[in-house]
Amino acid sequence: MPSTTKIPLQVAGYNVLPLSLPTLPSFPRPATHYLYFAPHNPKIPTPTASRSLFLVNVPFDTTEPHIKHLLSAQIGLPAGRIEDVQFANQRRKGGNGEEAKPKQDKKGKKRKRGRDETDVEDADGSALPSTWDRNLQYNGLTAVVLFVDRASMDAASKAAKALRKERIEPVWGDGIEDKVPALGSARYLNHHRLTYANKDQLLESVNNYMTSYAAKEASVARLATKQRQEADADGFITVTRGGRTNPAKQEAAQELAEKQKEKQKGLDDFYRYQSREKRKQRAGELVRKFEEDKERVRRMKEKRGRFRVGPHVLKRDDSYLLTQYAQPE
């Protein structure tokens, strides 16, 4: 792997911050993680953008304490200057401050955009409890760090650059091991326990959800009724579902239409020319199939020839496995 000296200071306008990873007994090789940062500059400007820092390629086990610890204890910013850390795959936190976005969502980032907003939101404790004690970030993902003011952000940025100049690589997560839930088997044991949530809590969340769902349904129905009864500005009344008579189902209508079509069809073999044409068509079909078969055989032949000459995809395996099968341990 390339040594630090060859690592550029900047990549495409982003500053590079090398972080050395703590060595582990199972993998004692030294390793460096590269974090990229730049002032936040979103496409759609937000009021807080000017005091935010945009991080790219955050380590997979990043948590809010990690970032805070990195910027304050390790880079030297005074504590309390960070207001919030927003990860790309996390939904905006709800008003109740609950961690709403469990990590299992594979394409969380995309999915969030895709969700239609008419869903009953997981408000009022109707969300299902998370089954993980700590969310993981997807590799290479981004985060936005929101500082209390612009000055803090600049200071953090400057301090990070200075560290880089002095060739000091902060050790990732050094010193906060106790503050975040552990990884390894403990994580999965916790996951196993959390999977089986408390029954009462679950029941409550389901009830809450159903209540708000019912409320939403009712409001939609109310709206429809209203639309049905009131004319709009142009004097038209919108036709909506519901009302006194149920509208026909789409499937039923389609079925009827098909039946009608069937009825309108005449006899197929009434006239002589019809049966003649049919016969012709059948012969044509046979010829076509025959041609198809010929083509298939030709392709097969070609392929066989090619396969014989060309190297096999996993040739290496073949020969190796052969020798291995030949001499078992």
Next chain:
Amino acid sequence: MSPAQKKRKLSPPAAGDIHLGVPQSVPSGEFHEGEGDVADYSIKTRIRKPMRNDEEDRSRVLSAGAYSSNMFQLQVDELLVKVRPAKGRMVKAENALHKLKDIIEHIPNREPKPILQAEREQHNLHTIRIPFPHPRPAKEAKYTLAYSKPANINVVGSYARKTTIQIGDQLGIDLAVTMPSSIFQEKDYLNHRYFYKRAYYLACIATGIEEAEDCTFAVRFAYQNDNHLQPVIILDPGQGSDDFSKSGCQIRIILAADGAMFPLSKTLPHKNCVRVNLEESATAEKSTMPTPFYNASLRSECSSLAYLKYLHGASLQSEGFTDACVLGSVWLRQRGLRTGLAGGGFGSFEWACTMALLLHGGGPKGRPILSKAYNPHQLFKAMLQYLSMKDLVAGPVAISSDNMNIDGHGQPVLFDGARGLNVLFKMSPWSYAMLRHEATRTLKLLNDPLLDQFDASFITNVDNAPQRFDSVIDLPMSRPMELPPRTADAVDADMHFCGRAYQALKTGLGDRVLLIHLRPPGRTAWSSASPTHPSKVKPKIRVGLILDPGQINRSVDRGPSAEDKVAAAGFRQFWGEKAELRRFKDGSIQESLIWSATDARDSILKQIVTHVIRRHLGEEAANDLNLIGDSFNRLLDNNNSSNLIDPSILYQPVINAFEVLEKDIRQLQGLPLQIRQISAADSQLRYASANVPVVKPGQYQVEPANVYVQFEGSNRWPDDIAAVQRTKIAFLLKMGELLAEATTGLTTRLGLENNSQKLLNSAFLDVLYPEGAFFRLRIHHEREFNLLEKTLKEKSHTQTSREETAAALSAYKRNFIQASLHTQAIRTLSTRFPLLSPSIRLMKKWRDAHLLSHHITDGLIELLTVRVFVHPGPWSVPGSVMTGFLRTLKLISKWDWRSEPLIVDFNGEMGSKEIDGIHIRFEAWRKIDPAMNRVVMFAASNLDPDGITWTELGPSKVVAARFTSLAKAACEAIKEHGVGIEPEMLFTTSLFDYDFVVHLNTRFVGDNAGRQRKLKPVFKNFQVQAHEDKSLVGFNAVQSFVEELRMLYDSNVVFFYNEQGGSVVAGLWNPQTGLRPWKTNLQYSTVPVTAPDEENAQVTINKTAALHDIARLGGDMISRIEVKN
């Protein structure tokens, strides 16, 4: 071919004889005979060609009709072109033939001498010994041996008829030297006299070739057709101009005699030509025992030219004859049937003769069975039909002969009256049974629209013992026993031994086997300096058995009733001390045999075989016999201890538990809706899990068995998919409560899954029975399907939400619909095919051993194995774990998933319309996704015409290629080792090809039973421990770890792990993570690399950091990570 030659060929043959006429008329004329055939052929093709392209195509199209048959014929045409040896290559061999003829014509004559003198002179003056047949000529014999110039020298056999095929091995060219009648006497057909003179003649030719100047050919002896009466010369390539090894052929010099020398009537099958000495056989009756084999051997010597003429005539009369011969040769070769005695005595020559004879007769009132107007394909099929339907043992057939009282004595007879030969004289009862079996199989497969009929008939090599036979026995031949005097016939000791073994096994195994096949050891060529074939140290017979799975494990055999004295005595005589007289429940008293079904070491089959062989072929053979097949059964059990594979016994506890669960749920009072259906959807509930689930009190089943509960319809369900999921939670909670109330000791717990994906099922209910059974219940709500489809049809969707909905829909179909249908189908088939379940289980173990657990789904493995059972192709339905397993491997190795779908018809209800539909779907997938990023393997069945249910989530292209190549390597190993294969070999995990290997801590490794204990804190207090135990049921840290890894690294790393408690997780980097421009949303950890200009700095994957991440995530579960360069 020069124009002049062509012209000559075009002129019509002057007489019917010109093709086989006296060769001396034209210098080296006999070689032109061969070319004459070619010329005829080329004329034919030239006339045929224009028609073939147009008219014939059209006529075929309109006549054939059936869709698959067209394809078959086109492929056959292709094959016919391919298997013919390249003409250009044969030049060297033909030169050698010319030279040989020259040499043989100039060998000096030898005066007639008494046997002893001739032999002494030969041995003193030359190195070559005389290959006398057994028994050696008597010393006091009165007749003399001599050599004089041959009557003529001809190329005969399939090479001369241009029906020879070349696939892989050498093709044989037979040069027939016809001995002059002058050296024989009228009575020479008696008592081997002809064969002694012949052996001397052969030695003279061999001497002549070896001592000829300017000739470097090496000479060896061999037996023609393994028949010890007929030694022949094998010619090895010499140096320089004598080197014809490039032609890839073997030249044999065979001897022939004039057909008119001995009258036909003397060598009829029922005549005696070997007179046993009067002192040995007291009665005159014995000296007239028929000697059919000797007679036929003699007759075949005298008729080789006659047959060449006859077959040539047939090929002129019937246009398709030559091609049908080629097809037959290919078909026979792939089934290991050859002309030689060891190869069953039915090869391409016998095929051609049979076909020619049937073109002339064989039907009622001597009418021909085959029509001369048939095309090659029709001839081939009609031949198979004849072989399969007609039993030539029970009803011998004689063609153009008025001699009707021919009895084969257990051997098939197809007597050619005109040439006085039983064409099938070399066949044995077992090879004839085999031939008929194969013909029947092939006919059957030609009617299966789902098989690649062409591949199965001609391309697949069926003759690989472990794949072909359910059980294989290597039987050592005990010391050559003295032939009893009554077999004065020239059958040699080997064949005699085989016959006895066959009889013993056939009687002993009875209806447990469908077929017994024996293959005696072949006779290889030997040095001409030794008079006879050197006997091998310990020749072995290979016995192949096709078992009847329904009967094979029967532990009680009932013999004849005690009242039937004669039969009972026969029974006792055969079985010896094993026979017992027993009184059965129905009151009958019968001779019987009891076999131990619980013997851990030997299966019942082995017990019977050992007993029978010991009793009838001697202690020595019984001790050294080696039965292959059972060793595969032992692999199924983790402790390698038990032979028990019967699924109905092994899975009884879990199936019973499921029935209890079903009853318990149906009896619940207080559920708001009625239960409509409770369906099993788990490999443990369809006899197909790799390991048999252990259900016993105090130890919970390791993995839950999935069960789906469907309520009857109600319009009170919400109309929103997310709300449906929540409603299900409420239902499950209620059910859990009620279940726990109803049964004491039963525990339920509600678990959450997919908890960020609103469209997917979000909860399940675990039910733990105190008896140890562990089920996972989910609710199947059929409206989900409509809701998802409706959502999918809405136009206001973004691409991603559409994909998400589509994924949810396919997950719904897979989990709620297909899984239970599939489970039902496999359960039914498992009762129909008792060996399906163990075969599937072994396949799964094989998959797991090669770390493909996650990629190759259970469903796919099951479909592949089922296919081998419901569409057995050229084989019969597997009758042992070995055949089920090995044939599935063969299927995988041959499946070209890039261009063909896998189609399985569970219960034979698919028509060509359904099959076409599947093909169309497959083509559509390939069209929209030619790079195979989404669907790689396509496996459809009559339950699942969509074809992607079990392959949508994997394997990827890389893994699929590895799957195939692993199967290929295994098949190669089987081919190479044959029956000597150690099954364990195929299950050795190879870690060579992976980029890195994560070794797990031993605490987290182990078989399934170890899983629960893995993380259990060591409490001394039993109570606490028991409590802890329950909450940890179903917990598997490594599995969760690997799943999380897969999610984190998505497509950048492919992980391989054996889900049956493997000790390693192996990984491969995606090569597409190399250098590329920096951007913010790369899905992997990167390292920046200085580029020449700073603007376009590039990044590449940070492998060390990624490995580090894996180590951090795994934490205490990982012992070390090994990285390959």
